[in-house]
Amino acid sequence: MTKLSIVHKVSTPEKVVAFTFDDGPHPLYTRQVLDIFRSVNGKATFFMIGQEMDSYEEIAREVHTAGHEIANHTFSHPDLTKLKLEEVRAELQQADGRIRRITGEPVLNFRPPYFSVNEDILALADEFGYTAIGTVNGGAKDWEQPGVDYILEHTRPTIDHGSILIFHDGYGERAQTIEAVKILVDELHHEGYRFLTVRELLHLANHS
Numbered sequence: 285m286t287k288l289s290i291v292h293k294v295s296t297p298e299k300v301v302a303f304t305f306d307d308g309p310h311p312l313y314t315r316q317v318l319d320i321f322r323s324v325n326g327k328a329t330f331f332m333i334g335q336e337m338d339s340y341e342e343i344a345r346e347v348h349t350a351g352h353e354i355a356n357h358t359f360s361h362p363d364l365t366k367l368k369l370e371e372v373r374a375e376l377q378q379a380d381g382r383i384r385r386i387t388g389e390p391v392l393n394f395r396p397p398y399f400s401v402n403e404d405i406l407a408l409a410d411e412f413g414y415t416a417i418g419t420v421n422g423g424a425k426d427w428e429q430p431g432v433d434y435i436l437e438h439t440r441p442t443i444d445h446g447s448i449l450i451f452h453d454g455y456g457e458r459a460q461t462i463e464a465v466k467i468l469v470d471e472l473h474h475e476g477y478r479f480l481t482v483r484e485l486l487h488l489a490n491h492s
């Protein structure tokens with residue numbers, strides 16, 4: 285598997301998916317996500333913003349303690365392609381340090397804000413040991429809060445073994461996201477899917 289591309293989905297025979305949540309931690313919505321996944325004994329991945337972690341460190345700790353993965357979504361959520369490479373490095377480094385301080389472990393995954401990257405940025409992410417993570421349900425645009433039904437209808441067809449799904453728990457009103465995720469998790473749970481972190485999903489794909 286090459287790391288110099290963005291991973292949207294992995295190949296696995298197992299009935300597993302990875303739900304991911306960007307832009308938190310958030311004082312209201314992050315805990316609602318934790319409740320949903322606790323109810324099905326599932327795990328998720330949180331692509332956190334460094335400066336939001338500074339504001340809500342306690343919530344980031346709860347995410348880690350509950351067994352979920354915290355991954356890098358930069359320090360201040362810029363379009364990385366508009367920065368100098370050294371500024372990109374600083375963005376990654378500052379978020380990386382904050383995550384490590386909470387988890388005590390190396391950070392493995394990274395999602396570029398707006399999925400905006402170039403070869404240099406992907407090479408830099410690789411230097412950090414990161415895999416760049418995309419998604420299969422970008423068309424659901426949950427960040428625009430287009431309606432619960434819209435999010436559901438544009439996510440359901442993308443779900444397959446090994447799918448990585450994007451949602452947002454931070455930055456703004458997220459009630460539609462929470463409602464849609466609750467419904468999807470319930471449906472998938474009944475269909476026999478398991479909910480893995482991105483770390484677990486990549487590990488599975490590399491060893492099956």
Ligand SMILES: [Zn+2]
Nearest residue numbers: 306307397398
């Ligand atoms: Zn984001």
